[in-house]
Amino acid sequence: MKTNNKQRNNEKLRAKNEKYVFSLFTLLFSFLSFAQSLTSSENYVYTKVYLSADGSKKSETVQYFDGLGRPKQVVQIKATPLGQDLVVPVEYDQFGRESRKILPIPAATGNGAIHGSVSQTAVNAYYGVANAYSEQKIEASPLARVQETAHPGTEWAMATGHTVKMEYLTNTTSDQVKKYNTTTSWSSGTLTTSISGIALYSPNQLSKSKVTDEDGNVTLDFKNSEGKTVLLRKEGASGKLDTYYVYNNYGQLAFVISPKGNEKITANNNVVTPQILNDLCYQYVYDNRFRQVEKKLPGKGWEYMVYDLQNRLVATQDANMRNNSQNPNRWLFTRYDKFGRVVYTGVFTGGSRLQEQTNANAKGLNNESRSPSSFSLSGQQIFYTNTAYPATAFVPYSVNYYDTYPSVPGNTVSTPTDILAQTTLSGTVNVTSNGVSSIRSLKSMATASMVKNLEDDAWSSTQIWYDRLGRTIGSYGKNHLGGYTKTEKQLDFSGAVLFANTYHRKTAAETSEVIINERFVYDNNFRLKQHYHKVNTNAEELLADYTYNELGQVTNKKVGNNLQSIDYAYNIRGTLTKVNNPANLGTDLFGYELKFASTSNASVAQARYNGNITEMTWKSSGDGMLKRYSYQYDAYNRLVSAIYQEPESFVPQNGFYNESMSYDANGNITGLKRNQKGYTGTVEEIDELVYSYPNGNRLASVVDLKNNYGGYPETSGNIISYDDNGSMTSHIDKGILEIKYNIMDLPSYVKFNNYVRRTTGDVYQNMSYSYRADGVKVKKVHHYFSGRNRVDTFGVTDYIDGFQYGNEQFGLTGQSVLKFFSTSEGYFDYVNNRYIYHYNDHLGNVRVSFAREGNTAVIVQQNDYYAFGLRHNGNAVDISGTNYKYEYNGKELQEELGMYDYGARFYMPDLGRWGVIDPLAEMYTRHSPYHYAVNNPMRFVDPDGRSAMDSFYDYHNYSDEYRPMFSVDSQGYTHTNPIYQKKHSYIDPGGSSGGGGGDPNPTFWEGVKSFFRNLFGGKKEGKIEVGQLEKIPLEEEKPDMTMALVMNLIFGNTDPFMNLGNSGIGPYAAERENIGAVAMLFINPEVGAEKALQRTLLRNTLPISTEGKLLGSIIDGKIVMNGTTKASGTFDFVITKSGETLLGRKHTFLSKGDDVFAAGELKIRSGNIVNINNLSGHYAPSPNVANTYLDIFKSFNINVSKAHLKVYNSQGQVINHIVPK
Known part of the structure; x- marks a missing residue:
C-alpha cells in the first residue's frame, strides 16, 4: 500500500x-x-x-x-x-x-x-x-x-471494589525506610563498595507508589530523586517484606538486600555483617569501564567476568570452576567473528580474573575468521583461525558456522537441491518474485553448528537448510552416536507449515529408519483445523481436530480420530475455566473446572480476584470420584493451604490429601504438613516437616515429626551438604551420599548408600548422566545390583532429538531400544506401535493418558498431585508398559532420585524446592533462589527450571485468550497487560519441543490488542513498530555492515526503509519461520540509505493478519506512545504501578530450542528511556550486542541521558550495568 x-x-x-x-x-x-x-x-x-x-x-x-x-x-x-x-x-x-x-x-x-x-x-x-x-x-x-482499574465481568466491576488501586505519595516518618550509606574505592581497576552505615530517609525524600490489588494485597515502591528504586515493600498481616536496593557512589547497583537479609540486619541492630551479605544479599563489582566484572548471589560463591577491548564478554568463571580440586581455575570462553557472532566456545585453565583481563586486553583486535584449512581439537576439525583470546590450550565445546555451508568431514552432509519441491538456498542465486529480480544468499544466516559432549569427545552437529526466501525448510542433525535426525517442511505463501517429515536413526549401523509424516490443515484465517500424523507405513492418524467460537477460542478438540471429544469453556476475561464437565463426564475420561472469583464453600476458601485459583474440581473415569482442592493464600500470594475434598462422598471434607505450608521472609518453606489416604481408608498425616536454615537460604536439614515413610522418608534430620555454587551435594535422608556436578552445574553422578528402599526392593545403586555442552541431556545410566545373586545391572536411557531409548541390561554391552517419542497430543509408543493421548491440566501436568482398544479409549496412566507436585498414593495407574515418566508439569520424573528434571535444575516435589540455585535468581531478588514457582504452584510453572511463568498469561495451552488488564507477576507485583494476546506455534516433526519449549497445542492465537489503542501509535515521523519481519538479503555483501539486535523495535520515519539521515536500516529476523524477533542491519553512512533502499526489502513472515499499527513517535529525543499495535508471540506491553512502559517484556516460546535472535526489554518513563536490557524469556541477545544499545539509540537522536543499561550473559547474570552520568 x-x-x-x-x-x-x-x-x-x-x-x-x-x-x-x-x-x-x-x-x-x-x-x-x-x-x-x-x-x-x-x-x-x-x-x-x-x-x-x-x-x-x-x-x-x-x-x-x-x-x-x-x-x-x-x-x-x-x-x-x-x-x-x-x-x-x-x-x-x-x-x-x-x-x-x-x-x-x-x-x-x-x-x-x-x-x-x-x-x-x-x-x-x-x-x-x-x-x-x-x-x-x-x-x-x-x-x-490512573487511580483505579477494573476488569471486564461482573465480579471485577468498578463498584465491587475488586479492582487495582494506585496511589502516588511520598514517604513518611512511619514508613521507616532505611538509607544505606556506602563507601566506594578503587582497587586493581575495580570499584569496591562497602556499606558504611544505616540511617533513615527523612519524610518526603522519596516518591512512594502504592498498588493494592483486587484482593487487597499492598505493594509499595520507594524511589529516590534519580528515579531509582531503593525499596520494594510487600505488606501483609504478618508484617512487611522489604527488598532494598543499594547503590555505590557512581549510581551503580552494588547490593540487593533480600527481605530475610533485611530482617537479619534489623535484628543485629542495623549492623551489616559479611555473613549476612554472603548468605542473603546480591553483591556487584564493576571495573573502570563500568562493566560488571564480579558478582555474588546469596549462598553462592563469587562469579567473575572478563571482556575484550571490543567490550564483549569473553570469559566467565564460577566458584566451582575456580575451586575444583581436580581441575582448578577453569574458565568458559567465547570467541567471536568481526560481526560479533559467536563462532566457537570452550573451556581453558587460566589465572586470576585480573590476570585474564590483562590477557584479554593484550589481544587488541580479538576476532576469528573462517579459514579454508582447519585445526583439530577433541576430535573436531575447526575451520576458523585460532588467534583470539585465550592464547592458551583449550577444549572446544561448540562451533558455529555462518554465511556458507562448511565441509567438516564426518559432521556435515551435502545440501539437497530441493526439499518437498522447494528449491534450497545455497550460495548466491538470482530469484524472481512477482516479476522482480533480486539476489539471495546465505549471508548472515546460521548454517551449521557442532556441540561436544561434556563427558567425552563425541560431537553432535546440525545443519540448517533454507528456501530461496530465507525460511527454514529443513535440517540435518548428526547425534553423538553417529545416527541422524533429518527434518523437512513444506511452507505455504505465508510461511505456515503444510507438511513436515522427520527421518531418524539412532546409530549409523542401524538399517531401519523411523519416518514421521505430519500434515496441517488451516481455515481461511490460518487457524489450525486438523493435525495429521503418520509413523512409518502405518495409517495416517488424525491427532487433533479443532473447533473455534466466533472469538477465536478453541471450544472443542477431537483427538485420535474422535477417540475423545474435549470441550473447553472460558470466562469473560478469556481465562480457561473448564475442560469437559467433571460433574457429568459421560463418555469423557477426564474433566476439570477452575474457579477464581467464586467458591463452592466459602468456609473453606475465599474467592480470589487477582488471578489466583480459588478451587480446582476434577474427576477421572478411572475411579469415578469427584475430587476438589480449595486453596488459601497469604498476603504475598504464596500458597499456604490446599484442602482436599470429595464432594460426592459420604464424608466430603475428608482431608485425605491436605497440604499446608509456612514460609520465612524469603519464601523458604519452614514447615509442611501433608496427609494421605491410609490403607484402612482413613486420613493419616504422613508428613510434618520442619525445615532448618541456620544462616541463609540453604536448607540444612529436614525433620519429619511423623516418622511415616509416606511422602518424605521416615529417616530424617541428616545434614544436607552443598558445594561452592550452592548446589546440594548430599541428601542422606533419601540415601544420597554424593552428587557431583559438571561445569554447567548439572548433576553428572549420584552415589547412593548400600541399602536404599525403592519400589524394586533393597539394592545398591548409583546414577550417571551425560550431557552436551549446551546442557542437553543425552544419556542416563542407572547402575544397581539386582536379585538374590546381586547381578550387576544397568538401566540405560538415551535421549536423542526427542526420541527416547531404554533398556535393562547386564553390563554395558547391550543396546537400548526405541521406547517412544512425543507428539502434540501425547506420545507414540514405538514398542506397541500405538498412540498414547494425554489429558493435561492448566499446569501441563499429565493427569490421564489413554490409548485405543478397538473403538474405545482405555486409560493406561492416571495421576493426581499435591500442589507442589508429589503424586497422590493409592489412585495412581500405570499400565502403559512404556516407562513413560513425564508427569508433573510434563517433566520427566527421575524415579531413582524422587526428583523431576526440568532441564536447568532438578526439582524435589516432596520438599517443594530445588536443590540448585536459580540461574536467573536476579529476576527474583525478594525470593529464595531455591523457591519453586514463587510458592504459588497452582498458578505458576517453570518451563525449564530457570524462570517462573504464569500458566494462564504466559504459557497457556489453549487458543485465543483475553488477558486481564492487570495481573500479578512472578515477583508478586501488579502490572498491566493487554486484553488480547496473539500467539502462534506448531509442533515440530516428532513433537520435539526442546529448549524453552514449544506450545504443546499447535493452535494459532489471534485477536486485537485493544487495550493499548490509546497508548501506542499515532505520528508519522519516527514510527516504532513491533512484529516479525524478515530481511531479504542484499544483492552484494558489504563488509562495512554490522548487525545489532535492538529490543524488538524498529525505528524510522514514513519511508518504508526508515531513511533517517545517512543511516538506513533494515530488519533482520531469526532463521526460523513465523517466529523470532527483529534485529537491525545498520549500514555504514558511506554506503548510504538510498543505496540500501534499492537492495533491501522487508516482508511479514506471519501466517495470520498483523496490522502495521503505529506504536509511537520520536519527538525532541523522546519516544511518544499513543496508538495501537498487534504483535505476535507472548510479548507484554506493560504499564507498571509507577507509570513505566515496558516493551517486549516476555518472549515467544519456540517450538524448538534452536538458537535465535531475540528481543530485549525497553523501559520508558515520560518519553525517556530509563532502562534497557537484553533479557527476553529464554533467548537473549549476546552481551556484546547489548553493549551497543545506547549508541544505537543515540544515532537516532534519542535522549538516553537517563537510561540504565543492564547487560546479561547467557546464564542470566548481570555482567554490565551502565548508569546515567
Missing part, C-alpha cells in the same frame, strides 16, 4: 475512501487496494495482508476515525470462523480519554463497512454482563494518572 500526498499532510492519519496508506508489516504483501464496501463518509485506514499467492486467503482490517482523528471502531473483516467481522468499538469520556476498553464482538460482515449498531450496549448484551469492558478511573489533574 502507499500513502498519497493528501494523506501525508494529514497529521491525524485520516484516510478517505479509495485512498491508501502504507503499512510496514504488509510491505511485500500489499498492493494498491480498493475496497468497494468501505464507508466513504468516514475517515479510515484500510489494511490488507495476503496469506496466499492467489489472494484467496487474506486478512483485512479497517480502522475508522472520528472527526478529531481518534479511532472509533476497528473492523477485522470476515475474521471469525463463520466469516463474520470482529468489531471493537471505541468510546471516550468527556475529556477525550478512552477510559473504557470495550471487548470485541462478532457481527455479520459488511465487507469493511462501519458497524453502526455495534456499541458498548450491544457488546454488553453479547457477553451477558453490564461491563464488557475494562475501566480506568483517572485523576482529575493534568498528570492524568
Whole structure:
C-alpha cells in the first residue's frame, strides 16, 4: 500500500475512501487496494495482508476515525470462523480519554463497512454482563494518572471494589525506610563498595507508589530523586517484606538486600555483617569501564567476568570452576567473528580474573575468521583461525558456522537441491518474485553448528537448510552416536507449515529408519483445523481436530480420530475455566473446572480476584470420584493451604490429601504438613516437616515429626551438604551420599548408600548422566545390583532429538531400544506401535493418558498431585508398559532420585524446592533462589527450571485468550497487560519441543490488542513498530555492515526503509519461520540509505493478519506512545504501578530450542528511556550486542541521558550495568 500526498499532510492519519496508506508489516504483501464496501463518509485506514499467492486467503482490517482523528471502531473483516467481522468499538469520556476498553464482538460482515449498531450496549448484551469492558478511573489533574482499574465481568466491576488501586505519595516518618550509606574505592581497576552505615530517609525524600490489588494485597515502591528504586515493600498481616536496593557512589547497583537479609540486619541492630551479605544479599563489582566484572548471589560463591577491548564478554568463571580440586581455575570462553557472532566456545585453565583481563586486553583486535584449512581439537576439525583470546590450550565445546555451508568431514552432509519441491538456498542465486529480480544468499544466516559432549569427545552437529526466501525448510542433525535426525517442511505463501517429515536413526549401523509424516490443515484465517500424523507405513492418524467460537477460542478438540471429544469453556476475561464437565463426564475420561472469583464453600476458601485459583474440581473415569482442592493464600500470594475434598462422598471434607505450608521472609518453606489416604481408608498425616536454615537460604536439614515413610522418608534430620555454587551435594535422608556436578552445574553422578528402599526392593545403586555442552541431556545410566545373586545391572536411557531409548541390561554391552517419542497430543509408543493421548491440566501436568482398544479409549496412566507436585498414593495407574515418566508439569520424573528434571535444575516435589540455585535468581531478588514457582504452584510453572511463568498469561495451552488488564507477576507485583494476546506455534516433526519449549497445542492465537489503542501509535515521523519481519538479503555483501539486535523495535520515519539521515536500516529476523524477533542491519553512512533502499526489502513472515499499527513517535529525543499495535508471540506491553512502559517484556516460546535472535526489554518513563536490557524469556541477545544499545539509540537522536543499561550473559547474570552520568 502507499500513502498519497493528501494523506501525508494529514497529521491525524485520516484516510478517505479509495485512498491508501502504507503499512510496514504488509510491505511485500500489499498492493494498491480498493475496497468497494468501505464507508466513504468516514475517515479510515484500510489494511490488507495476503496469506496466499492467489489472494484467496487474506486478512483485512479497517480502522475508522472520528472527526478529531481518534479511532472509533476497528473492523477485522470476515475474521471469525463463520466469516463474520470482529468489531471493537471505541468510546471516550468527556475529556477525550478512552477510559473504557470495550471487548470485541462478532457481527455479520459488511465487507469493511462501519458497524453502526455495534456499541458498548450491544457488546454488553453479547457477553451477558453490564461491563464488557475494562475501566480506568483517572485523576482529575493534568498528570492524568490512573487511580483505579477494573476488569471486564461482573465480579471485577468498578463498584465491587475488586479492582487495582494506585496511589502516588511520598514517604513518611512511619514508613521507616532505611538509607544505606556506602563507601566506594578503587582497587586493581575495580570499584569496591562497602556499606558504611544505616540511617533513615527523612519524610518526603522519596516518591512512594502504592498498588493494592483486587484482593487487597499492598505493594509499595520507594524511589529516590534519580528515579531509582531503593525499596520494594510487600505488606501483609504478618508484617512487611522489604527488598532494598543499594547503590555505590557512581549510581551503580552494588547490593540487593533480600527481605530475610533485611530482617537479619534489623535484628543485629542495623549492623551489616559479611555473613549476612554472603548468605542473603546480591553483591556487584564493576571495573573502570563500568562493566560488571564480579558478582555474588546469596549462598553462592563469587562469579567473575572478563571482556575484550571490543567490550564483549569473553570469559566467565564460577566458584566451582575456580575451586575444583581436580581441575582448578577453569574458565568458559567465547570467541567471536568481526560481526560479533559467536563462532566457537570452550573451556581453558587460566589465572586470576585480573590476570585474564590483562590477557584479554593484550589481544587488541580479538576476532576469528573462517579459514579454508582447519585445526583439530577433541576430535573436531575447526575451520576458523585460532588467534583470539585465550592464547592458551583449550577444549572446544561448540562451533558455529555462518554465511556458507562448511565441509567438516564426518559432521556435515551435502545440501539437497530441493526439499518437498522447494528449491534450497545455497550460495548466491538470482530469484524472481512477482516479476522482480533480486539476489539471495546465505549471508548472515546460521548454517551449521557442532556441540561436544561434556563427558567425552563425541560431537553432535546440525545443519540448517533454507528456501530461496530465507525460511527454514529443513535440517540435518548428526547425534553423538553417529545416527541422524533429518527434518523437512513444506511452507505455504505465508510461511505456515503444510507438511513436515522427520527421518531418524539412532546409530549409523542401524538399517531401519523411523519416518514421521505430519500434515496441517488451516481455515481461511490460518487457524489450525486438523493435525495429521503418520509413523512409518502405518495409517495416517488424525491427532487433533479443532473447533473455534466466533472469538477465536478453541471450544472443542477431537483427538485420535474422535477417540475423545474435549470441550473447553472460558470466562469473560478469556481465562480457561473448564475442560469437559467433571460433574457429568459421560463418555469423557477426564474433566476439570477452575474457579477464581467464586467458591463452592466459602468456609473453606475465599474467592480470589487477582488471578489466583480459588478451587480446582476434577474427576477421572478411572475411579469415578469427584475430587476438589480449595486453596488459601497469604498476603504475598504464596500458597499456604490446599484442602482436599470429595464432594460426592459420604464424608466430603475428608482431608485425605491436605497440604499446608509456612514460609520465612524469603519464601523458604519452614514447615509442611501433608496427609494421605491410609490403607484402612482413613486420613493419616504422613508428613510434618520442619525445615532448618541456620544462616541463609540453604536448607540444612529436614525433620519429619511423623516418622511415616509416606511422602518424605521416615529417616530424617541428616545434614544436607552443598558445594561452592550452592548446589546440594548430599541428601542422606533419601540415601544420597554424593552428587557431583559438571561445569554447567548439572548433576553428572549420584552415589547412593548400600541399602536404599525403592519400589524394586533393597539394592545398591548409583546414577550417571551425560550431557552436551549446551546442557542437553543425552544419556542416563542407572547402575544397581539386582536379585538374590546381586547381578550387576544397568538401566540405560538415551535421549536423542526427542526420541527416547531404554533398556535393562547386564553390563554395558547391550543396546537400548526405541521406547517412544512425543507428539502434540501425547506420545507414540514405538514398542506397541500405538498412540498414547494425554489429558493435561492448566499446569501441563499429565493427569490421564489413554490409548485405543478397538473403538474405545482405555486409560493406561492416571495421576493426581499435591500442589507442589508429589503424586497422590493409592489412585495412581500405570499400565502403559512404556516407562513413560513425564508427569508433573510434563517433566520427566527421575524415579531413582524422587526428583523431576526440568532441564536447568532438578526439582524435589516432596520438599517443594530445588536443590540448585536459580540461574536467573536476579529476576527474583525478594525470593529464595531455591523457591519453586514463587510458592504459588497452582498458578505458576517453570518451563525449564530457570524462570517462573504464569500458566494462564504466559504459557497457556489453549487458543485465543483475553488477558486481564492487570495481573500479578512472578515477583508478586501488579502490572498491566493487554486484553488480547496473539500467539502462534506448531509442533515440530516428532513433537520435539526442546529448549524453552514449544506450545504443546499447535493452535494459532489471534485477536486485537485493544487495550493499548490509546497508548501506542499515532505520528508519522519516527514510527516504532513491533512484529516479525524478515530481511531479504542484499544483492552484494558489504563488509562495512554490522548487525545489532535492538529490543524488538524498529525505528524510522514514513519511508518504508526508515531513511533517517545517512543511516538506513533494515530488519533482520531469526532463521526460523513465523517466529523470532527483529534485529537491525545498520549500514555504514558511506554506503548510504538510498543505496540500501534499492537492495533491501522487508516482508511479514506471519501466517495470520498483523496490522502495521503505529506504536509511537520520536519527538525532541523522546519516544511518544499513543496508538495501537498487534504483535505476535507472548510479548507484554506493560504499564507498571509507577507509570513505566515496558516493551517486549516476555518472549515467544519456540517450538524448538534452536538458537535465535531475540528481543530485549525497553523501559520508558515520560518519553525517556530509563532502562534497557537484553533479557527476553529464554533467548537473549549476546552481551556484546547489548553493549551497543545506547549508541544505537543515540544515532537516532534519542535522549538516553537517563537510561540504565543492564547487560546479561547467557546464564542470566548481570555482567554490565551502565548508569546515567
